[in-house]
Amino acid sequence: MAYNNSWQEYQKDIADDKYFYVRSCIRQNFFPGSEAVFLNILRNDLGLDVKEEAIHTSCTGIGYHSDIIPLETIMTVVARQFALMTEAGYENFISSCITSFGIYTEILETWHEFPETEERAREDLYKATGRTFKKPKNLAHTSDIIFHHREKIAAKAKFKLVNSKTGEPLRVVDHIGCHYAKLFPKKGLGGSEFPYVIAGMVHAWGGDIIDYPERRHCCGFGFRNYLVKANRGSSVANSQKKFESMAPFKPDLIVGNCPGCSMFLDKWQYTIHELEGVAYGENNRGIPTLTYEEMAGLVLGYNPWDMGMQMHQIDVEPLLDKLGVAYDPSEKYLGVNGEYIGRPEDASINNNCY
C-alpha cells in the first residue's frame, strides 16, 4: 500500500538525551513490564540518561476527564511534576501516558495563552508545597523518544518485524490515542490524520502499517463512558467498529500508543467474544495487542515473559512464533524469582492452546 509522506510536515523537536520520566497510572497493571523495558532500552541499550523520581504522582488526568478533578487542581499537580523535574536539574519532560501528554500539552498551551493561569498555578503550588518550577524546555511522549531513537534500535535489532517463515513484513495496526494528536495536531508526529509515531518505528524495524478506514476512530475509552458500567456498551462498540474495519486487512498485531487504548484493544476482544461470540485475528484467537515498548523489546531480543506479556488477554505466542522469537512456554507463569505466579483460567478466545 502506498504510504503518504505528509507526516514529514508534522515534525516536532525531541530532545536527544537527559530525560525526566513520569509514569502512567494504569499501565503497570495491564502491561506491567512496558515501563521497565522502556527504561532498560534507554539506559542500557542506548546509554541515555533518564531520571525518575519516586515521589512523582498521577497527573490526575483520569479524574480530570471524569469531571472529578477541577482544572486548578490538575494545574497545580502538573506544576509539582515540573517542580520535581526542575529540582532534579532536568529540562526534558517525558510522559509515559497519552492522557498525561495531552494534559501537559494543554496546560502549557493554556499557560501560554492565559498567563494569569500560570501565575495562579505557581502561587497554589508554592503555598501548598513551597516548591517553584521552570517549564520544560522540551515535552514529549515516551513513544516520541522511541521514535527518535528508532534507527539506533534498528541497528541493534535481533529480530525484524517480519514473518520469519514467509519473509513477509508483519502487518501492523497502530492506534495512537485521541489525546496524542487530536488536541494539538502539530504536537504529534505525523499529525492526527496520518500519525507516524508508531508507523515510523514499524517501518524502521521492517514491518508494514495498515491504513484501514477506522484507523483514526477513538477506541471508546472516553473515561466516564467506560467508568460508568451502564455506558460500557458504547465504549466497547467503538473498539468493535475498529476491529470490524481492520479485520479484512488481516493484521498480525496491534500496537497501542496510549495506556487506555492498548488495554481496551486487548481486553475488549475477549469481551466481544464472550458477549457475541465474534473473534478477530487468525484462527479466531484474537489479534495480539502490544505496547510500543514491548514491540521495541521484542525487536531487541528481550524475553517476552520478562516484559510481562503473559498478562495480555490475547495470547502473544502466535506473534512470537511468526517473529521467530524463542520462548519457553513453561516459564510463562513464573515470576522474576522463578516462583509460579498462578495461571488465569483460559477464556474461550484463548482456546486453551498454550
Next chain:
Amino acid sequence: MNKEVLIIGGGITGMQCAISLTEIGIKATIVEKSDKLGGKLNDWYKLFPTFTSASEVINPIKDRVKALGIDVQLNSEVIKLTPTTITLSDHTIINADAIVICSGFDIFDAKRKEEYGYKIYNNVITSVDLERMFCEGKVENLDNDTPKRIAILHCVGSRDEKVCQTHCSRVCCVAGVKQAIELKELYPKSEIFNFYMDIRMFGSGYEELYKEAQIKHNIHFVRGRISEAAQTIDNKIQIKAEDTLIGRPLKMSVDLLVLMVGMSAGKSNKDFANIDGVNQNNNGFIAPKDLFIDSVSSDIDSIFYAGCVTSPKSVGESITEGIAAANKVAKFLKS
C-alpha cells in the same frame, strides 16, 4: 491617445480587458507569468450551465487578441507595483499610465484537507483533475471501469475556517452539478451523490440545471459535509457524513471521490497590497474601492481590478468585468 495600459494576467479577464481597450484606441500590454495566454480556462472542459466547450469561449478571445496585434509579454511575473510602474521578477521595470490587475485566483490545494486523503488515495481527485481528465477523454485511476458509486464533495476549501477560507467560492455548486451530469453520462449505471452544505444556484439557468440533475439524471444530493475519507481493502473510498436532513450519520464506500476545490486568493495579492491604496480582505482577495459603484477601482486613480482578483467569479462575470474595467480606465486616461 498616446497612453499605455499594463494588464497583469493573460487569462480571460485580462485578454478581454486588453481587447476592449484596444478597440477604443488605447494601447494595452498583457503581462502574463506563464508561457501562454488563457489562464486556468485552458484546462477546463465544458462550462456550466450550457455545456459549452471552454475552447469555444477562449479561442475567439485569443484570436481577437492576436488579430488586434495586442502586445503580450509571456513568462513575466510581476513582483512589485507602484501607481505607474510594475517590476518583473527579473527586475525589469515597466512604466504605465494605468494598470489593471487581472491576476485571478489560486486553486485551493486539496492536500491541506488531510482528512480527505488527496494525493494519498488514488481514487480521490479534485474537480480540476476531473476537468483535465474529461479533456483527455478518460477518468484515470478508476480501478473499476464501471464505477458503482461516485461521491462529489462540495465546499473543499470554501466556507472553512480551519484552512482560512472563510468565503464561498460561488461557482463550485453549479460546477459540481455539471460534473455530476457529465459523470452520469459517462457512467450511466453509476449512482452519483453530491454532498453539500447549501446549494447556491445564483446564475441564469443554474437552478434549472440543478433540477435537471436531480430528476433527469437521478443524481442524489445529501446535505452534509464529509468528515473523512479512507481507503478500504478493495481500493474503494469509505466516506462518512451526517445526513443532516435525517439527523443520523451516514457512511458508504465509493469508487471515486471528487473534491470540489474552491478558489483561494492569489498568492500575488500580498505583493500587490504592499502599496497604500491596494487592500486585501481578510480572506486574501483584493478589496475594490466600493462594492457597488467602484467595483473595478482601487483607491489609487491609476490602478484597476477585474475578475477573480477581487472575489470568486464565473467565466461570464469575469469577462464582463474586463469590459467594465476598460471603460473605467478610458475615463481615467481622458481626464
Next chain:
Amino acid sequence: MSWGYTINRARDIDMDSNDMTTSKLILEKIPSLQGCIACGACVATCSTGALTKYSLRKVHTLVRRGEYSGLLEELNKCMLCGKCQLVCPRGINTRAVISLIKRELGDHR
C-alpha cells in the same frame, strides 16, 4: 454471567448494506420526487405534522437512503388532505408519493 451492558449498535445509515431496490423503484415511478429540495413547506403546513412527529420530508429522505423501517406506520398518519401538494415549490405530486411509498412498503410492515 451478567455483564450489566450489551454492545451498542451503530446508528449509521450504512449505504453499503442497505437494500436500495424499493427506493429505486419508487423514484422510477415518480421521478419528480427526486426534485425535492427539502424546503419543509410540506411539513409546515401538514395537519398531522402539527400534532405528531410525522414529516413527509424526513420520510421521503429515509426512503431514499434505504431506511424503510417504521415508515409505513408514519405514512398511515397522513390524512391525504393534499395541502402539501399545494405548497410544494417543486410541484411534486405528494399525495401520489405517499400512496406509492405505502404500497411499495407494504412488505415492510
